[in-house]
Amino acid sequence: MxxxxxxxxxxxxxxxxxxxxxxxxxxxxxxVLFANKGFDHARFLAISLGAVWLLLILFFRLFGEGKNQLSxxxxxxxxxxxxxxxxxxxxxxxxxxxxxxxxxxxxxxTYGTRNFPLVLVLGACALLSTLDVVFDRFLMRFRIxxxxxxxxxxxxxxxxxxxxxxxxxxxxVSLLVxxxxxxxxxxxxxxxxxxxxxxxxxxxxxxxxxxxxxAAYAGRRFLPPVPMYLAHGAVGPAVLDDGRLSMEAGTxxxxxxxxxxxxxxxxxxxxxxxxxxxxxxxxGEVAHRSTEATARVPGPDGQVRLRSTLDARDLGGKLAGSWxxxxxxxxxxxxxxxxxxxxx
Numbered sequence: 001m002x003x004x005x006x007x008x009x010x011x012x013x014x015x016x017x018x019x020x021x022x023x024x025x026x027x028x029x030x031x032v033l034f035a036n037k038g039f040d041h042a043r044f045l046a047i048s049l050g051a052v053w054l055l056l057i058l059f060f061r062l063f064g065e066g067k068n069q070l071s072x073x074x075x076x077x078x079x080x081x082x083x084x085x086x087x088x089x090x091x092x093x094x095x096x097x098x099x100x101x102x103x104x105x106x107x108x109x110t111y112g113t114r115n116f117p118l119v120l121v122l123g124a125c126a127l128l129s130t131l132d133v134v135f136d137r138f139l140m141r142f143r144i145x146x147x148x149x150x151x152x153x154x155x156x157x158x159x160x161x162x163x164x165x166x167x168x169x170x171x172x173v174s175l176l177v178x179x180x181x182x183x184x185x186x187x188x189x190x191x192x193x194x195x196x197x198x199x200x201x202x203x204x205x206x207x208x209x210x211x212x213x214x215a216a217y218a219g220r221r222f223l224p225p226v227p228m229y230l231a232h233g234a235v236g237p238a239v240l241d242d243g244r245l246s247m248e249a250g251t252x253x254x255x256x257x258x259x260x261x262x263x264x265x266x267x268x269x270x271x272x273x274x275x276x277x278x279x280x281x282x283x284g285e286v287a288h289r290s291t292e293a294t295a296r297v298p299g300p301d302g303q304v305r306l307r308s309t310l311d312a313r314d315l316g317g318k319l320a321g322s323w324x325x326x327x328x329x330x331x332x333x334x335x336x337x338x339x340x341x342x343x344x
Contacts, residue, residue, distance in 0.1 A: 039227055039269035042164035045100065045157045048093045055093075056150055056189050059086050065143045087136050091129055094153065098126035101156050108224035110337050115224045122156055125149065147189040155182040159226050163270030170273045171225035172217070172331045179216035183209045221332050225274065230327055230336020231303060233264035243297050243307060251341045254319045260310045262325040265303045266335055274329040278308040283321045320344045 063069050063083055101122055109116045128134060128149075139145050158178035163169045187205050216223075236245035237252065239261050252260065262278060278295050280288035290308035299305025306327065312319055319342045327335040 039104075039164060042100070042104075042160045042227070045097055045161050046165070048097050049154055049157055049161075052090060052093050052097075052150060052153075053185055053189070055086060055090055056146060059090070059140065060143050060146070060189070062086075065141060069141055084136070087140055090140070091132065091135055094129035094149075095126070097153055097157055098122060098129055101160060102126060104160055104226050104229075105156070105224060107229035108226040108335070110224070110230075110334055113334055113337065114222050115334055118156075118223060121152065125152060143190060147186050150189065151182045151186045154185055155179060158182070159223070163227060163273065168271035168273045170331075171228070171329050171333055172220065173273075175216050175220055175223060176213045179212045180209050183212035221334065223333060225329050225333040225335055227269045228274070228329075228335050229267055230338075231265045231267045233262070233325065233327070233336060233338035235260055235262045235323075235325060235338060235340050237261070239263070239307070243299075243305070249340065251343060254342060254344050257312050257319055257342060259312065260323075261307060262310070262338060263305065263307045264325065264327050264336065264338060265299055265305050266327055267303050269302070272304065274331070276304060276306060276335065277328050277330065278306050279326040279328055280308070280310050281324045281326065282318070 063079075063086075102119070105119045105122055109119045128139065139149060155178045158181055159171075159174050162174040162177055163171075184205065187208065191201065234245055234248035235252075236247045236249050237256065237258070237260065238246040240246050243263070245261060245263050262280070264278070266276060276292045276296075278288075278290040279286055280290075288308075288310050290306070292304075292306065295306040295308045297305050297307045308325070321342060322339070323342060324337050324339045326337050329335065
């Protein structure tokens, strides 16, 4: 019986691994649903991040990399068991982190803008973490690939973890902390213990960390300010006494446009760490800017409501075209966009 079972497992090994990948994908979906239940759970990602970092260092010390890696090919049974045990734990940790991130980055990013591709990258990473054969045979075969994968996950997680641990943190601060920490973690996965006694190592590490933070600052407009997101945004020709729009319009005619009002509600689960601005754009060009100091009005609990006005007389009659009202942080990260058209 045992011999038949072993033969069956050996014969269908790859099919069983792919079947397990389908199960892992289903498990990841349940994590997405769990993530929507509360932002406070994000702080526990820090535990998973630390565990993965330690396991990656241990993994490449024990099993090597590239052609010298001791995995399933001709290795003793004990080595195989250890290899699959470590990669199994790593996959589960990655799945928990990446699928937890997805709903937050999905809500914080804006489709069709430059901060949306990061969601696709994280989605691809989450899918990759469920593919056992690909994860074991390719990703964990090379230290550079494994460390890049971890660096991306670490960076994305810390942008969410930091405001969960330290509420009301400015998004730019979270971004810089995440980038600095990711560079340090990347280096530690590659460095040998003896390098810690070399003065040049710390100089190189400091230079790389500062460069990483500088790159993150320069590319901040490509990154959504998680966990903030635009819950609702609209424009209309008039407002009610309570501050809401009397009518929400997607298309307006120039003959009826005297003033256009924009009202946006931004959810701030990580606390109020950023000042927000309304930026009105006409055919992609900035036409008007309104700061939170003048635009903020009372709104729902846990949200920031901004209301700003565009006066047609200030534009000299140049109204027709594509318009958008962007909600951005004071550092230029896009929170959300409300688009509308003005026709003649």
